[in-house]
Amino acid sequence: MEPRLGTFRVLGFWHASSSISTIVTCPWIGFNFAATVFGGCHKLEPLPAGKKAMWTREMDCLLSVCDYIVEFYPSTQTLPDGTKVEVMATRPRSDIYINLPALEKLDAMLISAMMIRSCATDGAGHSGQLPEGGVLARKDLQQRRDCANQIHKAAVAINSGVLGDMEVPESFTAVLPKDVGQAILESYSRVLESLAFNIFSWIDDVLFVDRSIRKLNDNLKP
Known part of the structure; x- marks a missing residue:
């Protein structure tokens, strides 16, 4: 595993034999992981521990490619004899360093929003109504709904910023990333954007059903 992983990170190919560019491979891998982990989620419920561990492990592997995407900047180095020389040092590329x-923080917040099993979900039962006194x-x-909404907006903003930095014709920005780093940022933000929207919708469903049932119960009271 390690030799192939090293090839993937340093040389920019997932399979050296087929020479599949990382620009194409990374977004595909990200979307595939998301479909595997979140594809079976259709309502607000905790993410199974196995899938959570897989998501963290595989995304750490995928995002590790960004450790090797750097930019050069002039720096001063002091030699043993005290002489100062100017050299070119490296640092994480600014768009990756910022975005x-x-x-990753938005990712952790979304997973946290799903990892709940309280009266808000268990107490709903078959009726979908939250328990009495469930203020x-x-x-x-x-609060989680508002948080998911803000995360969705943040992911959309990051995605728009990354697409805006791609120096390619507008008609191709969705399918032709400029480089590996932008490909990863763009696909990652799209995945989180979709997940945030789903969580927002699931919470809305629970709250809507609860409001509807309570209103109906109030109307039936003598």
Whole structure:
């Protein structure tokens, strides 16, 4: 595994034999992982531990490519004899340095929003109604809904920024990333954008059903 992983990171190919460019491979891998992990999620419920571990492990592997995407900048180095010379040092490329940590934070927040099993979900039962006295449960769900909405907006903004930096014709920006780093940032932000929208919708479904049932119960009371 390690030799192939090293080839993937340094040389920019997932399979050296077939010479598949990382620009094409990385987005495909990201979308494929997302479909595997989140494809079976159709409502607000905790993500299984196995899938959560797989998502963290595989995304860490995929994003490690960005460790090798750097830019040069002039720096001063002091030699043993005290002589100072100017050299070119490396640092993470600015777009990756800014956007990748932000996307990873959004990722953690979204997974956290899913990892709940409280009266907000368990107490709903078959009726979909939150339990009596579940004011805290509703407040918690509302906060998570607002959080998911903000994460969705942030992911959309990052995606738009990455696409805006791609020096290619507008008609090709969706399918022709400029380089590996932008390909990873663009696909990662799209995955999180979709997940945030789903969580937002699932929470809305729970709150809507709860409001509807409570309104119906109030109307039936003598």
